[in-house]
Structure formats: C-alpha cells, structure tokens
Amino acid sequence: MYKKNNNYQNNFIYQIINNDLKNKKYSFICTRFPPEPNGYLHIGHIKSICLNFTIAKNFNGKCNLxxxxxxxxxxxxxxxxxxxxxLIWLGFKWSNNIKYSSDYFDQLYKYAIELINKGLAYVDELTIEEIRNYRGTLLIPGKNSPYRNRSIQENLKLFKKMKLGKFPEGSASLRAKIDMKSKTIILRDPVLYRIKFIKHHQTGNKWCIYPMYDFAHCIADAIEGITHSLCTLEFQDNRLLYNWIINNININHHPKQYEFSRLNIEYSILSKRKMSLLVNNKIVNGWNDPRMLTISGLRRRGYTASSLKEFCYRIGVTKQNNIIERALLESCIRDELNKSAHRIMAVLKPLKIIIINFPIKEKKIKIIAPNHPNNNMMGSREIFFTKEIYINKLDFIEKDIKNSKKFTLKQEIRLRYAFVIKAHKILKDNKGKIICIYCTYDANTLGKKLNKNRNVKGVIHWLSVSYSIPAIFRIYNNLFIKKNIDNININYINTFINKKSLLIYNGFIENNILKKKENKFFQFEREGYFCLDKKDSNKKNLFFNQITSLKKNF
Known part of the structure; x- marks a missing residue:
C-alpha cells in the first residue's frame, strides 16, 4: 500500500486505492491516461497525467497511454x-506500447451487436437535430423515437447496412435503449455509433461507422484491465452510462470510474475546442504560443517539467471545483529558477549615458560580477564599464520626487556591481525626447559602502555600449482581461482578449550571453526570468521570452 510522502499529498483517490488493496478488491493497480488527439495537451492534462502516472508508480502498478x-x-x-x-518531456513513461481506442474497433462492434441482440440498442433514423429535440431538457422528459421499437432482426440488418456504408452520413445512428424519461439526460437513449465517411489515421478506410466516446471508453478500460478510471467532474453523470454499458455486455473486468475537480486557472482557457479557435483565427501564433497554457507553449516560454509537476502537486486533488491563482503557477517556476538561473544584465528600453569624466587613457574598466549572488559555486564573469553605457530609460526621471529611488539630475544612483554616477546634462531631440544623459562617475565608489550622509538610494542595472549585443525581448501578460474566462461562450471570447498580452522590446544584453550556450535560463537583473527562444533565434537576431517576473505575488 501507498504511504504518504513529501512528493504528493494524500488525497481521496489514494485513500480509495489503499482501501481497495487492503480489502483485496485488487492485487494490482492499473490506470490510464486517455487523451483525444484533437489538439495539443495543456496544463490541465498535466494534473491528470501526474495523478495517473504517480499512482501507478507509487502502488507498483502500471499506467497505459x-x-x-x-x-x-x-x-x-x-x-x-x-x-x-x-509526456516524454514531462518525464513519464507509459506501460508497454501506446494503445489506441481504434485497436478495439472490432471488439466494440461485436459488443454493439450484443446489445442489439439483447434488445438494448436500436438503429435510429432521426437526424442529429431531431435526436436533440426528442431528448427533452432537465425539466421536460424526452420522448421515444419512432424507430425505437424495431425488431432485433431489423436492427441487426440496419446496423450491418450502416457498417457497409449504405446509409448517407448523418442519416442513421445506433442508440442505446435505456430510458427517455430518465432524470439524467445522458441516459435518454444515448448515441453509441455514428456514420462518418472519412479515412482514419490508424485504420484507414476499414470503417465508416465510429463509436462514441462514452461507448468506446468504458469498454477499452475493461479490455485493458483498468482498475481505477479517473476523470474530471464534468463526466460525473457519464459514470451512469459507463456502468450501464459495462453491466450489460459480456465482459469479465468491471473497472470503476472516479471523478476529481478539473484544473481552472484565472485569466486562462483550458479547453482544446476554444484553444483551437484561438489558433485557427490567428489570435495566437499556433499551439505553442507562449501565451497559451499548452504544454508546448509553456515549454517554449521557459517553464520546466519539474516546475509544472510541482504546481500540480501543490494544488492537490479534490472534488471541489475552484479557480487557481496564476501566481501559484508563477511561484513554482520562480522558486526553481531563483536557485539555478544565471544572473545577467539586459536593458529592454535603452537610454544612453555618456560618462564625461571617463579616463582618456582607459578604454574600459574591468569589473568581476557573480553569476549568482548566493551561490559562489556558479562562478563569476567579467563586465566592462566604458565611456558610453545603457540604462533603462524608466530608471531616469527629470523631476525630483521626494523619497524616490529614481535617477534624476539631483539624485545620484549606483550602477549594479559598479560605480555611483551623477547626471549633469540632458540632450533631447526636436520632439523633446531624451537622446542621452551626460554624467560623471565617482571612481572611489567601486565595491565600497558610501558615507551615511551621501544620499544614494537606488541601484540600477546597466550595460556597456561596446560590450553588449542587440536582442529582442518578449514580455507576456495574461491572454485575457477576465479572470474566469473558461465559462464564457465560445462566440464571445474575442471580446476579452488582452491587447497587451504580448509586448516586444528591442534592447541590449551582455555579450557574455554568447559564452553561456549551455545555460537555458537566465535572470535578467531587475527584469525577470527569461529563456532564449530557439525556434525564432538565429545568428542575426536573439529572441528572449520572459518566463515570469521577479515579483513574488503568492
């Protein structure tokens, strides 16, 4: 049995499995992760992946893909x-070969025949719209199809006709015969098979009838010997159909379905159908757009597999639906990169500084800067102070503000790892835009504490003009302006798109970055955590994606 450890919280599903093993209901645990190949996996799938694969590992069982x-x-x-x-990137390995629901199409067809022979399924010739109208509502019971009472022989003949492609697409379906007056709508004679004349990526043109998810899923679980079929709460009513199908066919193994809350993250969509809309309408740049919470998008943005799994372990598994704060996700990657990311300086919005008292005989002043302030084992690097440097233009303001740490004409500032500088003159263009600032530096302030009477409150990052290289920086904000967007009607999603979800800056970065090819992640001092976008970067242009800010909100 499983004993609670520090890697994963004990939850109600673990308690169920522990009891099942204790009561000898099962001797071997088998779970599965059953994604539909109709889009890319997202962070909500990671929660299910972690649950199913971790259960299999902790109970010495197996997990099928x-x-x-x-x-x-x-x-x-x-x-x-x-x-x-x-899945491979996340570090999970499925048992044996990948399985497909299509592997069981022949068996599923035979089970459909079995239901027809038992008088529990019939061929219906109502259209999809008519089936929907006959089904009723939560308050109005459904009514029987006029084709519901066909004989077993007629249904067998018609189902075979469906299989042979003798019906036009959408003109016939196989439905379970359960109860059109059931309080649970899903039990009102659900469709088990529909006609689709399309080549299948695994079975080719062998079939023109395809089983519905609810019919195929439970039988595939039973065939594979799944002990605990885990799904999210929106499938809670489906459990009744799951059990009805399993109980009414001749199959030895009867798996059990258990539901847990799905993952909802504020300002985000976790629906492949809605994500597909964003991709197809070019609202985002593909499934791996770093603004998307797909696994590929998060990977490209710079999230690590370990941080995403840690996020799922922290939120745990419950039956209570809620919206998770985005700050918790950011906290997981921030906690990891704070320990491992090399520090480096980058200026996203450059403003040139000219040091007017820089020694005429000097071309540069060498300074040793640590790669990490709290880890000497990560080494150091050389940076150079020169006559012309860049600072972030947001760090300078023309007017003094009381108690401000900003750099002004009256307020000195310290450069990170370097000297204190003082502004003397501002040069502007015809439109009043600051072109550069003429400053002096205090050569006696390198690595020294200042006199208490000296009013230097702030420290800013900087770059040498001569020892920096151009780079393009992408800053990502929430894709939506509304916190709970997942429940919004798909037709109105565009209304809530954040027009500032992607901000692009052309700036500069230490040329030391070229020596750190082995490093994937960086903390740009005072700017945030970034990674190199290998997909878009080339010899001429370096693109950096912001993973998350430095501010810890959670």
Missing amino acids: RIDDTNPIKENLEYIESIKKD
Missing part, C-alpha cells in the same frame, strides 16, 4: 506526436 481516436474528423498524427513528445 491510450489515444482516444474515435472521432477522425478532428484528429491527426501531428496531435498524436505532440502528445508523446509532451
């Missing part, structure tokens, strides 16, 4: 490859 490929219209091989890539 099963591609739920029952709807070939929305599926393709690109999505399947992305699923495999994401």
